Amino acid sequence: MTGRNHSDVLVIGGGVVGLACAHYLAQSGRAVRVIEQDAVGAGASHGNCGLVFVSDIVPLCIPGAVRKEIAGMLRRSSPLYIKPTLDPARLSWLLRFAGMCRADYLPHAMRARADLLQSSSLLFAGLVQSGAIEAEYERRGVLLVYRTESAMRGYEWVNSHLEPYGLAAEALIGKHLQLHEPALRSDVYGAWFHHADSHLRPDRLLQSWKRTLLGAGVAIEEACGLKGFHLAGDRIEGAATGKGDVSAEHYVLAAGAWSAAIAKQLGLKLPIQPGKGYSITMERPAVCPRIPCYLYERRVVATPWPSGYRLGGTMEFSGFSSTLNAERIQALKHAAGEYLTDPVGHPVNEEWTGLRPMTYDDLPVIGRAPRFRNLILATGHGMLGITTAPATGKLVAEIVCGAPPHIDAGPFSIRRFQ
């Protein structure tokens, strides 16, 4: 197929990862089309906490993670909730996650995550400086805040692993913490301060990036869901969408939590489960935090922007449901009240839920797919998709263009699951 419906690259999914891929592909001179079943930024990329969390190089699957979380896992009000299920895909994912909580996996995962995060951090600075994105981006660090000394001590192990990477956090206790962040309650014990992190407003990130891409000639088709593929041997020849057939030389699958179902149409196994999270977006409270605060025991993040304020968190493994659970929304406010003097802003502008694309080894899947030589995967970014999108986009552009990858792409290959 040639002509109007043909492009060099077709990107499936208009979330932050799809837009980042489109950005670096267009910069490399490729004609790009993005198809999005809903609207750009309608998925997990919309209402997340907006941390550019470059110090978060330790994966979720660490030794002891299962033992530590298991007691709370089945409690509906717990920050981590796993709905009892007989779904074989979810059960297998959970078993494999447990299998990854090994000391020998940690150095490999940390190296790979550090490469991706460090690259993204530099790329974000460039994107902001060039004006490609306008998202209230600020580098103020992130505070991991603890109500109790014992919980704060629990992070020392992680912090010691961050030291060799130059990412160790500074401990702030009592008055020192109050000086850094006066919005915290005086009975909070302390915080680890990560200086290298930044934050931004995700909905503005997506809208400004969309504008920049349209200006650069990228075709963005919204309300244009992928329905299926036209195959010819080891190539994808075309894609059927809700708006008709389109074709491309290369196809990038960047459909977040929905990627596994799309890959299945091609006979590919992608072990990605939706990890449901919640957020509430409000006007800034009168006493608003200056620095984003990760309220650690409750796994809730409070993110301030000049234009508003958000509480977000929870991780629910309960399938693809988009139902807003009022109990969870309430739990976010309640948790914030345990740490912040003025935890809730008025009015509340949005209550939201989104699905993180979770892999069981907490590394994304970036690289060529097996069986189809013109399919590239860019998915499974879990809890860090905003942070890692730019480096993912750059890597995908390098793969498409046959350029040497700027970081080692090996750890992100789908082959690790085969």
Ligand SMILES: Cc1cc2nc3c(=O)[nH]c(=O)nc-3n(C[C@H](O)[C@H](O)[C@H](O)COP(=O)(O)OP(=O)(O)OC[C@H]3O[C@@H](n4cnc5c(N)ncnc54)[C@H](O)[C@@H]3O)c2cc1C
């Ligand atoms: C509560 C919460 C807080 C978070 N906080 C942070 C944070 O502070 N920092 C951070 O880095 N990350 C954070 N994340 C994670 C981050 O939001 C995700 O990792 C990231 O948004 C994933 O981006 P994506 O583009 O892969 O997926 P999505 O944004 O979900 O985009 C995928 C898109 O594909 C589209 N799609 C699906 N199927 C089709 C189809 N058949 N045809 C066409 N289009 C299709 C969907 O509509 C969707 O728009 C958080 C997530 C949640 C839920």
